Amino acid sequence: MPLQVHDTRRRQKVDFSTMEPSKVKMYVCGVTVYDLCHLGHARCYIAFDLIHRWLEYSGYDVLYVQNFTDIDDKIIARSNESGIDWKNIVEDNIEAYYADMDMLNILRADIYPRCTEYVEEMVAITESLIEKGHAYIADDGVWFHIESAPEKYGLLTGQNIEAVRSGAGGRVAESGKRDHKDFALWKAAKPGEPTWESPWGAGRPGWHIECTAMSMDHLGEQFDIHGGGQDLLFPHHEAEIFQGECYSGCSPVVHHWLHNGFVNMDGEKMSKSLGNFWTIRDICEKVDPLVLRFALINAHYRSPIDMNEQLLHDAGRNHGRLLEVYKQALESMTENPVPLPQGDVSSPIPVVKSLGMLEKMAQGFALAMDDDFNSREAVAKVLGGIREIGKVFNSEMEADDMAAFANHAVEWVEEFAGSVLGLLPQRDEILSKKVDPRREEIREQVEELLLKRADARASKDWPAADSIRDQLNELGVSVVDTAEGPEWHFM
Secondary structure, three states: OOOEEEEOOOOEEEEOOOOEOOEEEEEEOOOEOOOOOEHHHHHHHHHHHHHHHHHHHOOOEEEEEEOEEOOOHHHHHHHHHHOOOHHHHHHHHHHHHHHHHHHOOOOOOOEOOEHHHHHHHHHHHHHHHHHOOOEEEEOOEEEEOHHHOHHHOOOOOOOOHHHHHHHHOOOOOOOOOOOOOOEEEEEEOOOOOOOEOOOOOOEEEOHHHHHHHHHHHHHOOOEEEEEEEHHHHHHHHHHHHHHHHHHHOOOOOEEEEEEEOOEEEOOEEOOOOOOOOOEHHHHHOOOOHHHHHHHHHOOOOOOOEEEOHHHHHHHHHHHHHHHHHHHHHHHHOOOOOOOOOOOOOOOOOHHHHHHHHHHHHHHHHHHHHHEOOOHHHHHHHHHHHHHHHHHHHOOOOOHHHHHHHHHHHHHHHHHHHHHHOOOOOOHHHHHHOOOOHHHHHHHHHHHHHHHHHHHHHHOOOHHHHHHHHHHHHHOOEEEEEEOOEEEEEEO
């Protein structure tokens, strides 16, 4: 099955295609660097990191561009409030951004352009739009005239321009724009603000023109993917379509529009006023950054996520099991492994069957990721593979065969949980971690009890199942039944 993506503009899942064979040009809107990154940023950049990783794993040469918005109303306001020069605010928050993304194991983009470095390009695009009749000059700057290209209105959001026209009532904000739908390309200078020179006097660029200039400068007038959060659909990304297509004459400028879903906190939109606003650093003081990453990719990137303590707890439990098995495999490896048999899910030989199951899980993993980067299903395949590996490690096997299987397990885990999902720390780090000795002491006993419990439940022998549960509780073990099978941990 070819890779399919849900294209926001086309409102459906389509076969992924590129303008150049085996090459992907991708632009993702970056952060406005006036403050620390929050949970919504983590969701967005982990989502596109996953897309980036899978495209490269699939053999594409990816040119990934992600900008920094380093001049903006919020930056200016923060500078005025704090008395700190806006340039210092920008530099401090860019440094913090890199630290946060590194903590979440997000691969670096190839290029991080800053808006203030592309003012000349923004001025040139604006001049061209004026010449083509798509923009006009006013006392307070330059405005893009939506009515010059009404057919492009609502291409991402589905908004109907006729409905907007009829409901507008002739309202125009107190500015030089002719129509309430128009948006700023250039803002005339205001006292106390940083400014740049232009044919229309001193000022600074509007928000939307910045991404158009930076994306086209690095990726050309047409490129493959433009991504960002759903909150950017309107007005930012629709404004980019207006600007880019009217300037270049190309339609579409962007071949695939991709957008990640929102993050809520305990069912409510994250908001500082509600007191449920979490920065990445707030969360990572409580949980391992890779646990947060696990929680965010254990959902389809387009789906909303309701972040809560239980979600993080479940992520921690599953991620802990992943690391536990990975560590066991690393410690059991050998330099010169003996050959392993071909896997076969129908084999009565446990190790052959498990090898076949791992191959099947790998195939399912690839199918999931090719289905619009379905990381939730991909995570399920990894956890299924971890259970199979754990079964082998808990079985009776010749030492040489066990070591060879461990090598295979390490390769399997590092390929899917590591290279693609980005859920593994470095080998040295995992080998230095201490596993709770209690777990190893009672593992065999617990696994045996879980098998007996499964048999009792299958035969509807509820008294026996309850008795086994009591035995597990006496060991200090709690069992959680999941779609992938029972998982146990200490209470």
